[in-house]
Amino acid sequence: MNGYLCFACATTQAADFGGFLCPSCGENLEITYDYVAAGEELQRSLCGGPRDIFSYTPLLPLRKRDTPFPLRVGGTPLYAARRLGESIGLCNLYLKDDTLNPSASTKDRASAVAVQRATDIGATVVSAASTGNAGSSLACLAAALGLRAVVFVPESAPVAKLTQMLSFGATVIAVRGNYDTAFDLCLAASDEMGWFNRSTGYNPFTREGKKTCAFEIWQDLDGRIPDRVVVPAGDGNMLSGMWKGWCDLHTAGLIDRLPKIDCAQSESSAAICHTVRRLRDNNDAEPTWSTVVVDKVEASTVADSIAVDRPRDGLAAVKAILHSAGEAVTISDAEILAAIPDLARSTGIFAEPAAAATWAAVQQMVRNDRITKHELVVCVVSGSGLKDVAHASEVAGKPLVIDPSIEAVRKVLH
Numbered sequence: 198m199n200g201y202l203c204f205a206c207a208t209t210q211a212a213d214f215g216g217f218l219c220p221s222c223g224e225n226l227e228i229t230y231d232y233v234a235a236g237e238e239l240q241r242s243l244c245g246g247p248r249d250i251f252s253y254t255p256l257l258p259l260r261k262r263d264t265p266f267p268l269r270v271g272g273t274p275l276y277a278a279r280r281l282g283e284s285i286g287l288c289n290l291y292l293k294d295d296t297l298n299p300s301a302s303t304k305d306r307a308s309a310v311a312v313q314r315a316t317d318i319g320a321t322v323v324s325a326a327s328t329g330n331a332g333s334s335l336a337c338l339a340a341a342l343g344l345r346a347v348v349f350v351p352e353s354a355p356v357a358k359l360t361q362m363l364s365f366g367a368t369v370i371a372v373r374g375n376y377d378t379a380f381d382l383c384l385a386a387s388d389e390m391g392w393f394n395r396s397t398g399y400n401p402f403t404r405e406g407k408k409t410c411a412f413e414i415w416q417d418l419d420g421r422i423p424d425r426v427v428v429p430a431g432d433g434n435m436l437s438g439m440w441k442g443w444c445d446l447h448t449a450g451l452i453d454r455l456p457k458i459d460c461a462q463s464e465s466s467a468a469i470c471h472t473v474r475r476l477r478d479n480n481d482a483e484p485t486w487s488t489v490v491v492d493k494v495e496a497s498t499v500a501d502s503i504a505v506d507r508p509r510d511g512l513a514a515v516k517a518i519l520h521s522a523g524e525a526v527t528i529s530d531a532e533i534l535a536a537i538p539d540l541a542r543s544t545g546i547f548a549e550p551a552a553a554a555t556w557a558a559v560q561q562m563v564r565n566d567r568i569t570k571h572e573l574v575v576c577v578v579s580g581s582g583l584k585d586v587a588h589a590s591e592v593a594g595k596p597l598v599i600d601p602s603i604e605a606v607r608k609v610l611h
C-alpha cells in the first residue's frame with residue numbers, strides 16, 4: 198500500500214497514517230497502492246486458479262510473511278447456476294459461494310486482512326461490532342492466530358452466530374440495543390482500551406479483504422468480466438469492497454472493462470438504495486461527494502446481517518453503485534425468505550436471508566427488464582443458511598411424520 202484517500206473530500210494520507218478516518222472530514226478512507234507495480238507483481242505471482250485471499254498479496258495492505266495463514270480464507274467456488282438461471286430466462290448466471298469460508302460467511306475475507314494487520318502493528322486484542330457474522334468471523338480467525346477477540350452484538354443476534362463466537366472463545370458483549378448502538382459502543386470501548394477495531398466500513402482494512410471476492414471471480418471466469426455482480430448490503434462494505442476489487446484490477450492494467458455492481462437490500466433496511474435513488478432522481482450521478490449525506494432508516498428485516506440503520510460504509514457504497522451504473526434493488530422480507538428454498542432447491546446452496554437477498558434481487562431485476570437474457574450475472578451468496586435456521590424453517594416446509602411402517606410410508610407418499 199502507498200497511502201489512504203478520503204471518499205468524501207479526496208484528502209490523502211501517507212501509508213504510515215495511524216488512524217482509520219479522514220482527519221479533515223471524518224469520512225471513511227480507502228487504501229491505495231502503486232497500482233502498476235502491484236499489477237505486474239500480481240501477474241507474475243498468480244498461477245492456476247485462486248488458492249485463497251493471500252494469493253493477491255501484491256494488492257493487499259499487509260507485510261509479507263513466510264508462514265501461511267492457518268485457515269483457508271477465500272478460494273471459494275464460482276458455480277455456473279444453469280437451472281436456476283434458466284428458471285427466469287438467464288443464460289449466464291453464476292453464484293459465488295462464500296458460505297464456504299471458515300466461519301461460513303464472506304466476512305472472513307475482511308477479518309483475515311484485519312487480524313493480519315493487527316499482528317503487523319503488534320496488536321493482541323481485536324474488537325468488532327457485528328450483526329453476527331463479522332463477530333463470528335473475527336472470533337474464528339483470532340482463535341486461529343491466538344489473538345483475543347471482543348465482539349459487540351445486538352442482544353437479538355441469531356443463536357448460531359452467538360454460539361460460533363462463544364465457541365471460538367471470544368468475549369461477547371450483547372448490547373441491549375440494535376447494531377448501531379453496538380457499533381458506537383465498540384468504537385468508544387476500543388478507543389479507551391486500545392483494541393484494534395475491525396468494525397465494518399470504519400476500518401479501511403476490511404474493504405481490502407472484501408475486494409478479494411472480485412479478484413477470485415475474475416480469475417475463475419478466465420478473464421471474462423461479468424456484466425453485473427449482485428451484492429447484498431447492510432453497511433455497504435461488501436459492496437464497496439467488490440467495486441474496489443474490480444477498480445484495483447482496472448487501475449493495475451489487468452482488465453479493460455468494469456462490471457455493474459447491483460445492490461440488494463431489504464425494503465425495510467434500505468438506506469443505501471434510498472440514497473442512490475434520491476441522487477438519481479436529482480440527476481446527480483456525480484455529486485460533490487463531500488456534501489452527500491447517506492440516508493438513515495429504522496431497520497427491521499428478517500435478514501439480520503443487513504439490518505442497519507446508518508450504513509457505516511454508505512458513502513463508498515453509494516459511490517460504487519453510481520460509478521458502476523448498478524441497480525439499487527429493494528426486495529420484501531417475504532421475497533428474501535422465499536429465495537432461500539428457491540436457491541437451495543435449484544443449486545444445493547443453503548443461504549441465510551441476507552445471502553438469499555441477491556437471488557431475490559436478480560428475480561426482481563429480470564421482472565422489471567433491468568437484466569437482459571445473455572448478461573453474465575454473478576450473484577454473491579454471502580452466508581450459510583445454517584446461521585439462521587429459524588427463518589429458513591419458516592419457508593422450508595415440514596417433515597412427513599409417520600408411524601414406523603411401510604404402509605404408513607405408502608400412505609403418506611400418496
Ligand SMILES: Cc1ncc(COP(=O)(O)O)c(C=O)c1O
Binds near residue numbers: 302329429549581
Ligand atoms: C451474510 C452477509 N451478507 C451481507 C452482509 C452485508 O455486508 P455489509 O454490512 O458490508 O454491507 C453481511 C454483513 O454482516 C453478512 O453477514
Ligand SMILES: [Zn+2]
Binds near residue numbers: 203207208219221223
Ligand atoms: Zn475527508
